[in-house]
Amino acid sequence: MLSIEPRGNEISMSGKTVLITGATSGLGLATALLLAERGAEVVMVGRDRKRANFMRTEIAQYASGSEPILFLADLSSQAEIHRLAEKLHGSLSRIDVLINNAATVFAEREVTPDGLEKTFAVNHLAPFALTHLLLDLLRAAPAGRILTASSEFHSGELDFSNLQGQRQYNWLGAYKRSKLCNILFTYELSRRLAGSTITANCFSPGPTLTRLGDNMRGLPAAVPWLLKRIPSLLAFPEGAARTPVYVASSPDLDGVSGRFFRQCRETHTKQITYDNSVAVRLWNMSQALYESRASAGSRTE
């Protein structure tokens, strides 16, 4: 197992193009700021034009290289993900680092226009789809890196008959399931990319004071509300972002793939994440959903 101390956060990202989803808040914003400061060309994906423009100006103030570029997309919509990928292909010749960071939680079960449960759609199927659609741009980089934000608080089991909370829903279960899917996806992606120039890893920032959960109302909102009032439990995003910055930039991780990092160290994940048959089953189900939404989208376009 790798146990690497970070060499420091001063590693230059000059000349590297880094795409970050959810770059307008919390961990994604802090990661974008740090990478821009180190010279990366930061490509932000946001969903709210006003908020995203404001954050782009903030990031630009830190950038030591090119100005950040902004794209807008609601990642709960597979059609928007496809449109985003098309636009990215029109603007970028390669992506050195893709950071699938955006995620959310919902107090009640909500369904997207694609018919997908929203936590599953944003937290798992969006990274699955976006990564597939951008693989050629990652291949065009000398050594593309794919990072997906997960959490040590991922589920220890996966009930495929309740993958989208269709039989039973609670917000924490849906969130933890989506974070398990992030790890299973990463480990399987890494196996499928073996022998290529691209690596795939996941990470947890650890408990961090962000806006995650601020959209919830009612009783479920009490949990994040209470946690955020015990500051000693939570890191600030600037500190927590050291891990994704490390995984995105450290030369120590050249060629390292299929790992989970926390506090800039490789960490074990729950037993189920090492079950290849579970990962392949999730992959096949995700692929089928992604392809059916893609063909439905092309029929209505």
Ligand SMILES: NC(=O)c1ccc[n+]([C@@H]2O[C@H](COP(=O)([O-])OP(=O)(O)OC[C@H]3O[C@@H](n4cnc5c(N)ncnc54)[C@H](OP(=O)(O)O)[C@@H]3O)[C@@H](O)[C@H]2O)c1
């Ligand atoms: N905070 C923690 O304690 C913690 C712990 C472990 C792992 N994580 C992981 O860290 C990552 C970042 O979360 P955070 O804590 O920084 O939360 P956050 O402050 O709520 O940021 C989440 C980001 O995702 C974006 N987003 C949400 N739904 C979206 C959608 N439908 N389309 C496009 N973008 C969407 C948000 O956009 P807006 O800015 O427009 O709202 C926001 O920029 C997540 O993957 C989370 O699971 C967090």
